[in-house]
Amino acid sequence: xxxxxxxxxxxxxxxxxxxxxxxxxxxxxxxxxxxxxxxxxxxxxxxxxxxxxxxxxxxxxxxxxxxxxxxxxxxxxxxxxxxxxxxxxxxxxxxxxxxxxxxxxxxxxxxxxxxxxxxxxxxxxxxxxxxxxxxxxxxxxxxxxxxxxxxxxxxxxxxxxxxxxxxxxxxxxxxxxxxxxxxxxxxxxxxxxxxxxxxxxxxxxxxxxxxxxxxxxxxxxxxxxxxxxxxxxxxxxxxxxxxxxxxxxxxxxxxxxxxxxxxxxxxxx
Numbered sequence: 001x002x003x004x005x006x007x008x009x010x011x012x013x014x015x016x017x018x019x020x021x022x023x024x025x026x027x028x029x030x031x032x033x034x035x036x037x038x039x040x041x042x043x044x045x046x047x048x049x050x051x052x053x054x055x056x057x058x059x060x061x062x063x064x065x066x067x068x069x070x071x072x073x074x075x076x077x078x079x080x081x082x083x084x085x086x087x088x089x090x091x092x093x094x095x096x097x098x099x100x101x102x103x104x105x106x107x108x109x110x111x112x113x114x115x116x117x118x119x120x121x122x123x124x125x126x127x128x129x130x131x132x133x134x135x136x137x138x139x140x141x142x143x144x145x146x147x148x149x150x151x152x153x154x155x156x157x158x159x160x161x162x163x164x165x166x167x168x169x170x171x172x173x174x175x176x177x178x179x180x181x182x183x184x185x186x187x188x189x190x191x192x193x194x195x196x197x198x199x200x201x202x203x204x205x206x207x208x209x210x211x212x213x214x215x216x217x218x219x220x221x222x223x224x225x226x227x228x229x230x231x232x233x234x235x236x237x238x239x240x241x242x243x244x245x246x247x248x249x250x251x252x253x254x255x256x257x258x259x260x261x262x263x264x265x266x267x268x269x
Contacts, residue, residue, distance in 0.1 A: 001043045007104050008047035009054070010067030010089045012266065018046045040111070041119045044101050048120070051097040062187030064195060066090065066256055068263040069224050069242045082146070083108045084226045086256040087246040090182070091141055095134050102127050103134035143248035152247055153228045156221065159245070159252065160230065163206055171206065175199040176251040181206070186260030202255065209257075214240065231267050239264035 001022060005015035022042045032038045058065050067089040082088060083104075092100050101120055105111040106127075113131075117124040147155060155174065162170040181202045185191030190212065196205045216235025221228050229244040242264065246254040258264065 001039050004040065004104065004109065005043050005047055006070070007083065007089065007092070007108065008044070008100060009050055010093070011263075012068050012070050014050060014054075018043055018050065021046055037115065037118070040105075040115075044105070044119050045121075048097050048101060051100070055097075062185070063191055063193040064182045064184055065093075065186075066182060066184035066258050066260075066263075067225075069229070069244065069258050069267075071266060072223050072226055082226065085246070086225050086244045086258075087254060088142075089225075090256065091138055094141075095137065098122070099130050099134040102130040103138065106131050107135065107138075143246065143253055147247040147250070149227065151250070152245075153221075155247055155250075155252060156228050156230070156245065160219075160221070163210055166207060166210070168203055168207060172199050172203040174252050175202055176248060176253050179252060179254065181255040181257065183257040184260050184263070186262060188261055189259035191257070191259050206255070209241075233267075237268065239267040242267065 002015055002019055005018045006012055009015055009018070022039055025042050026032065026035075026039065029038065067086055069086060070084075072084070092103075095103060098120055102116055105116045105119065106113070111119070113124045113127050116127045116131075120127065122130075159171065159174055161167075162174065177199050178197070179199045179202045181192070181196040183191035183196075192205065196202050213232065214234040217232050217240060219230055219232040222231055223229070224231065224242060224244060227244070229242060231242050232240040234240050239261070240259070242258045244256045245252050246256070
C-alpha cells in the first residue's frame with residue numbers, strides 16, 4: 001500500500017499519512033472479506049483526494065516541484081526500481097489524478113481492469129481508455145535506451161570526478177546536447193526557479209553549484225529511488241542536496257536536484 005501511495009503522491013511523508021488513515025478506516029470497517037481490495041480502494045481514493053488538493057498548492061510553489069526522494073532498498077518497495085525514479089514520478093505529474101491511478105494500478109501493480117474500475121469508481125471500458133492514453137503519453141516521454149545499474153553507476157562516478165575537478169569540458173562531454181536540470185528549493189533553499197536547458201548551461205550550473213556548496217561538506221553515493229545518486233551534507237551533518245540523474249544512450253539526459261529541506265528529513269547522518 002505504501003508503494004501505491006508513494007507513486008501516486010511523490011511524497012513519502014504524505015504516503016505514510018495516507019497509510020495511517022487507511023489503517024484507521026480498516027479498524028472501524030467491521031468484517032472485511034477482501035483486505036487487499038479494500039485497502040487498495042481506500043488508499044487510492046485518499047490519494048486522489050490528496051492530489052486534487054496538492055495541484056492547487058503547487059500552483060503557488062516557488063520554482064519547480066520535485067518528488068520527495070527516498071532511500072532504497074530500505075523503503076518498502078517492490079523490485080520495479082524504474083517506476084520509482086524521480087524522472088518517472090515527475091513524468092506522472094503530467095497525467096490527471098485518475099489517469100495516474102489507473103496507469104499505476106495496471107502497469108506497475110498488474111491489477112485487472114475490473115478491479116481498477118471498482119477502485120476508481122469508473123466503467124471498465126473507461127479505465128481501458130484512460131490506461132491507453134496514459135501509456136501512450138508516458139512511453140513517448142521516457143528515454144529509449146536506459147543504462148543498466150552498472151552503466152549508471154559508472155556514469156555517475158565519471159560525473160563526480162569531473163565536477164570535483166572543475167572540468168567543464170569533461171562534464172559537458174557526459175551530457176546529452178538537450179540535457180535538462182531541475183532543482184527544487186521550495187523557496188527555502190537556493191535553487192534555479194526555472195529548468196536549466198542545454199549541455200553547456202547545465203554543466204556551468206553544476207560547477208556553480210559546487211562553488212556555492214558550504215565549507216566542510218561531504219558527499220556520498222547511495223541508492224536513492226532505485227538507482228545510484230549523490231547526497232551531500234554540510235559540516236553539521238544536515239542534508240544539503242540530493243542529486244539524481246536520468247540517462248539515455250550512454251549520456252546524462254537530466255538532473256533532478258532536491259534542496260527543499262522539508263524533503264530531506266530521511267537522509268540525516
